[in-house]
Amino acid sequence: MTVEPGTLVLAGTPIGDIADAPPRLAEELAGADVVAAEDTRRLRRLTQALGVTPKGRVVSYFEGNETARTPELVQELLGGARVLLVTDAGMPSVSDPGYRLVAAAVEQDIRVTAVPGPSAVLTALALSGLPVDRFCFEGFLPRKAGERLSRLREVVEEQRTLVYFESTHRIDETLVAMASVFGEERRAAVCRELTKTYEEVRRGGLGELAAWAAEGVRGEITVVVEGAPAKGAGELDAEELVRRVRVREEAGELRKEAIAAVAVEAGVPKRQVFDAVVAAKRR
Missing domain, CATH: 1.10.10 (Arc Repressor Mutant, subunit A)
Structure with missing residues (x-):
């Protein structure tokens, strides 16, 4: 008897306010055969807040075990299971675990679908006040200063709006590097704690934002940077x-x-x- 492959479901989770959870998230958490979570403790808090008890098996799926666990989950899928993948916040595989599993599932012709949810990238873009018709997401910059500068130089002429994630421990260094490469007057917005109690969006030139961040910035941070001016669009000073x-x-x-x-x-x-x-x- 031939068993039809199951379905891999990528579920977006709230980036702050639990009330932003889509109704389908609760349905999938309750009905999935396997729930793969970046942090099982955070998953427990999420399910308790939603009043849901997963009927399926809960397993961890994070950066440290992603390579080893992917084949196991693919076998579950090939056996007909509905596997739900959730990360701590936002959409799986976007600067979070998930890409390897999606790629492996696609290679095996396994259906992959998603439960859309809140996105720090799109939320920050919308709140930034910068052009949003064209943008590119650059994820996290390298931790080492030299590598960080090299990565920024790669997009110094990029005309689309740039979006970055950054750690609270490195945001000051990153803004200084951005001001150095892109120019102190390049407009940007630092968005922190989006949808949470202490949400803040700070807008200004990169030089001004770097000086502000030197005093310390806490929370989950997304940085939106204006793209470079179009070539030939007025003489540069x-x-x-x-x-x-x-x-x-x-x-x-x-x-x-x-x-x-x-x-x-x-x-x-x-x-x-x-x-x-x-x-x-x-x-």
Whole structure:
């Protein structure tokens, strides 16, 4: 007798306010054959708040055991089980465990569906006051300072709005790095504790936000940064030309090459960029 494969359900969980939980989440928690949770203790608090008792087996599925547990869950799915995957907050696989399981399920032609839920990315975008018609999510930046700067330089000319997650322990360093690479006047918003009691959205230039964060910022944090101005959209001032040359030099380009590249980006003569760099050096 051939057994039809089951279904993998990715369920979004509240990012703060438990009242934001979608009704389908309670239904899936109650009816799934297996519930794979990033933190089983947090899952217990969630089910208690929703007044739900899972009928299925509850297992842990987090970064430390994701590789080993994925094959086990795939076998459950191939055996016809309905497997529900939840993380601590937001949608599984978005800077959370889940990608490996989804990829493995797709490879086996197992149906994958989702219970949409609150999203820190979209919530922060909507509250930021920055353009939201085009954006890209960059997740968490590297912890090491050099790697962090390199990652930021990769998107220094990105015109779409940028969204990052960041730790409360590194937000001050990250904003300083962003101000250095993107410019202190680049607009941004630091969104913390979204949907929670002490929700706060701080908007301003990156330099201003870096100074504010130096005093300490607590909570779950999402940073939204304005994209780079479109090429040719008005002449850049000398300070911005010099900053762009410096960013390229720090990335390993020779000054001559950096000046030529910035001139093309800004749509100005190379001589104008060269003169700006020389003047800055004299100062």
